[in-house]
Amino acid sequence: PNIKEGRGGLRDYHTMLWIAGIRSDIRQRRDLEYYGYLSHDEYRELIRALKFVWRVRNHLHRLTGRKCDQLYFEYQVKLAEVLNFEKTKGWEPVELFLGVLHDKMECIKQQHLMFLYELGISGMRQGRPRAAKQTRVKGLVIKKGKLGFAASRYILSDPKLLIAIFEESAVLKIPLNVTARRLIKDLLYLVDKKYRRSGAVMKSFERILVASSPEFNVLSVMLNTGLLAQLIPGFKGIINRIQFDSYHIFPVGRHSLGTVRIIKSFGTDEDASGYPFCGDLYKKLRNRKILLWAALLHDIGKGIPEGGHSLRGAAMVHDLLTARGQAIADVKRTCFLVKEHLLLMKTATRRDIQDEETAISCARIIKDAELLKMLYLLSVADAMSTGPKAWNDWTATLLRDLFVKVLNIIENGELATSEAVEILTVKKKLLLGAARSPAALKEYEFLFQVMSPRYQLTIDVEDMMDHVRLYQKLKDTDFVWSIVPAVDSNTRRVIICARDRPGLFSRIAGVFTLNSIDILAAQVFTWRNNVALDIFEVKAPVDPIFEDRKWARTGQDLRAVLTGRLDLAALLADRLFISRSAKPVFSRPCKIVVDNEISSFYTVIEVHAHDFQGFLYQITDALLLCNLDVRIAKIATQVDQVVDVFYVRDFDGRKVDGSDRIEAIKSEILQVLPGYSEEEKSHEEDRSDNQTV
Helix, strand or coil, X not given: CECCCCCXXXXXXXXXXXXXXXXXXXXXXXXXXXXXXXXXXXXXXXXXXXXXXXXXXXXXXXXXXXXXXXXCHHHHHHHHHHCCCCCECCECHHHHHHHHHHHHHHHHHHHHHHHHHHHCCCCCCCCCCCCCCCCCCCCEEEECCEEEECCHHHHHHCCCHHHHHXXXXXHHCCCECHHHHHHHHHCHHHCCHHHHCCHXXXXXXXXXXXXXXXXXXXXXXXXXXXXXXXXXXXXXXCCCCCCCCCCCCCCHHHHHHHHHHHHHHCCCCCCCCCCHHHHHHHHHCCCHHHHHHHXXXXXXXXXXXXXCHHHHHHHHHXXXXXXXXXXXHHHHHHHHHHHCCCHHHHHHHHCCCCCHHHHHHHHHHHCCHHHHHHHHHHHHHHHHHHCCCCCCHHHHHHHHHHHHHHHHHHHHCCCCHHHHHHHHHHHHXXXXXXXXXXXXXXXXXXXXXXCCHHHHHHCCHHHHHHHHHHHHHHCCCCEEEEEEECXXXXXXXXXXXXXXXXXXXXXXXXXXXXXXXXXXEEEEEECCCCEEEEEEEEECCCCCCCHHHHHHHHHHHHHHHHCCCCCHHHHHHHHHHHHHHCCCCCCCCCEEEEECCCCCCCEEEEEEEECCCCHHHHHHHHHHHCCEEEEEEEEEEECCEEEEEEEEEECCCCCCXXXXXXXXXXXXXXXXXXXXXXHHHHHHHHCCCCCCC
């Protein structure tokens, strides 16, 4: 944040002083209260917020040795230490510091917006001019196009007006006036346990939750006035909850409201998903209320720092909705969505979605098509609300492909052996039908026989034909390849055909590192005639003008590495040393998970670590030293953190077994990770596997 010029910064306060000075000739800041611009409580809150922001700014100037109002990442940890924040219940000092700073800057921002709003200058959205509207709710009035209370005595006699005014705002699509917002803040004490459990209050809130309000966000105003957290006490813990990374750009509370807003935008002019797919699914849902409850509460477990937030959040949601009289079936479905809201995204980015076992595993957990559709929409909205670095075309494609596969299994059942045989028969017939001569027919028949079963089931016939044509060019050369642009032009599919050899995947990854090509995902296939077919999804080169030149240089380097004319390790040594030695701004402990249960044929190894140049090459090289053959790789880089997943077997084609062998593999991988220490090793061993990034 910018402490001075940003939203909620000191300049917002200065603007209030300047405008009040022009209108009322005020001489000192206390006059903001004396002249009626702020209430006594508002002025007191403003001064407290200003004191903290001034203190932060002064320490920031002292820390940088110059005028600096931008609180860059590298200063945040140091400032938390200077301001004496300490680690508490699993929250890092910097997260606590940023939470307090957000709270104070949010206070200044809201005071500034209300100040402007009351004067009719600008700030909060006013809405388009409309014909005069009338409210039928006793105790509410509309004046100058804004909704307010007729008098505070109406609230005292009927506290349900506190939420009724928001419902009316959503229905009539007109905003609350400033006096109403102040009254709500002052009378929050009326919202007690009995109030929260009122059936009428619950119905009002649900009507607000499902209402479409494109011109202004009613839930956001409820959050700003404090009513939302008073209605849902667990929300208090996430309003200013900051996650210290470059991945989450909003506090958890705002992120949750953003998730609700995005879901309600699906299929409208405000839909930012880029696909009509989400809108079609949302319109066909039978009970949108369940999805919107889950969207609002999916991260509520983050208010308590210890343990997995999904499981904890599901338990909190169960207690919350049960106490408010929700139907048991609806409570169960909402809790399921909260508990599993990361399932599809994690699976799409960390597992081989071409493997039928992956889709079957998800289908067995979800079981219901309607529930799957809601979980998919929640996953999309969650990623979009997290920030632009969490949602891109590549992630969208993976998630959508997984959804379609899982939906097919739920609706049509798991793929039986007879069906698999039928699919292979059809593929073989189509492939052989492409032969133009008896010799070609004989070759195609031979090649289909040497293709691995996984390859036959995973790859469609058109791609098979392309791969066969590529293989025919191999002959005595070291490798052949094809580079195919994706539809969105942001990625490339690189298909490399070569004679199989130990370490082939690692060498290709190293050459890509050498040429600054980022790998998004990879699949490794080995035919029975000792031919390796490696398929990489990579980011498009930054400079499209010289793309052909870049690929030509990459091809030359790969040929030199495969023939032994280029020492890849020596060439990358200096670059990798510098990259691994660089201290990350966001430091998270390394984590390695070895799973033998998720796949019938492979051992799955997850590596969670800080990203650095050459990461994939270093890890695959370490796996090679462990005599492991990488068959599938999933690369999920979250800005500065990477979660690489490898499906491996040993050189004899078997899964890894034995605790000693698994520990040796972990140790070998950890040695190449940056900043790893024995102390971190002890922490890594103690951490729970359900920890999420």
